[in-house]
Amino acid sequence: MYHILINPASRSGKxxxxxxxxxxxxxxxxxxxxxxxxxxKAGDTARIAEEITSHTSGxxxxxxxxxxxxxxxxxxxxxxxxRITLGYIPTGSGNDLARDLGxxxxxxxxxxxxxxxxxxxxxxxxxxxxxxxxIRRFAVSCGMGFDAAxxxxxxxxxxxxIMNKLGLGKLTYLGVALKQLFSAKAVSGTLILEDGxxxxxxxxxxxxxxxxxxxxxxFQFAPDADANDGILNLCVVDNVPKLLILFALxxxxxxxxxxxxxxxxYRARMLxxxxxxxxxxxxxxxxxRKSNRICVSCEHSAINIIADIPN
Numbered sequence: 001m002y003h004i005l006i007n008p009a010s011r012s013g014k015x016x017x018x019x020x021x022x023x024x025x026x027x028x029x030x031x032x033x034x035x036x037x038x039x040x041k042a043g044d045t046a047r048i049a050e051e052i053t054s055h056t057s058g059x060x061x062x063x064x065x066x067x068x069x070x071x072x073x074x075x076x077x078x079x080x081x082x083r084i085t086l087g088y089i090p091t092g093s094g095n096d097l098a099r100d101l102g103x104x105x106x107x108x109x110x111x112x113x114x115x116x117x118x119x120x121x122x123x124x125x126x127x128x129x130x131x132x133x134x135i136r137r138f139a140v141s142c143g144m145g146f147d148a149a150x151x152x153x154x155x156x157x158x159x160x161x162i163m164n165k166l167g168l169g170k171l172t173y174l175g176v177a178l179k180q181l182f183s184a185k186a187v188s189g190t191l192i193l194e195d196g197x198x199x200x201x202x203x204x205x206x207x208x209x210x211x212x213x214x215x216x217x218x219f220q221f222a223p224d225a226d227a228n229d230g231i232l233n234l235c236v237v238d239n240v241p242k243l244l245i246l247f248a249l250x251x252x253x254x255x256x257x258x259x260x261x262x263x264x265x266y267r268a269r270m271l272x273x274x275x276x277x278x279x280x281x282x283x284x285x286x287x288x289r290k291s292n293r294i295c296v297s298c299e300h301s302a303i304n305i306i307a308d309i310p311n
């Protein structure tokens with residue numbers, strides 16, 4: 001029995017069409033037992049995931065049809081991730097999780113991977129803890145600063161809806177990114193790693209905590225990341241001139257950005273990041289609040305996911 005959580009608004013509003021025209025007919029032809037659930041507004045996916053996992057016991061097969069944000073929201077509702085086998089049909093705009101796990105962008109092929117050709121792999125999850133004790137899980141990455149501010153503005157952008165309908169949604173991110181880059185205020189901070197090492201930050205643009213290699217629709221901020229090694233790979237951008245950032249960021253698509261002074265990698269199982277001003281924080285591109293202090297940790301082998309990863 002597959003429990004399938006569907007985001008009808010994903011892929012510029014085509015999520016429902018993909019479900020009705022591609023995925024559901026294939027399930028019916030294969031005589032596969034399934035139950036669909038549809039999100040209608042923010043928070044629905046977490047609520048549905050909580051209801052499913054709290055009213056069942058034992059192993060559970062869960063499929064998400066949506067983007068990385070849908071995966072992130074589902075993780076907030078799952079009561080016990082260790083008993084979940086997760087399938088993913090990526091219909092978002094970034095799909096960084098699928099990119100790193102060999103999950104096809106084609107919905108029919110992604111479903112075939114889940115049902116037939118793929119294998120379950122254990123995967124780490126990250127946890128962000130805020131000063132008030134609230135937590136938020138993430139599957140791909142979390143970030144504080146510039147990248148989160150871009151996500152927050154895009155989430156509330158009317159232009160994004162128009163550009164998505166035209167198939168030009170990524171241009172919205174580019175425009176917002178340029179705006180945020182040149183309006184960002186100088187923020188100092190301290191990064192404290194698990195071994196007690198304290199790293200002073202003079203002018204932080206952003207810090208990304210990565211479980212997978214990619215973030216933001218293909219930026220390879222952590223080219224050495226392994227999603228099941230129990231380690232967070234950090235990318236800290238500090239005191240880099242804004243004009244230089246325009247040249248440095250495109251090199252991150254190939255993972256070559258660390259050749260620029262001020263862009264530094266770190267590795268840790270857990271860390272604390274403190275900043276002089278509250279900044280937006282994202283988890284898998286989802287932005288819920290600002291904070292001037294976060295603790296980030298890695299939960300090793302926390303969930304099983306169907307993937308196509310070479311041995």
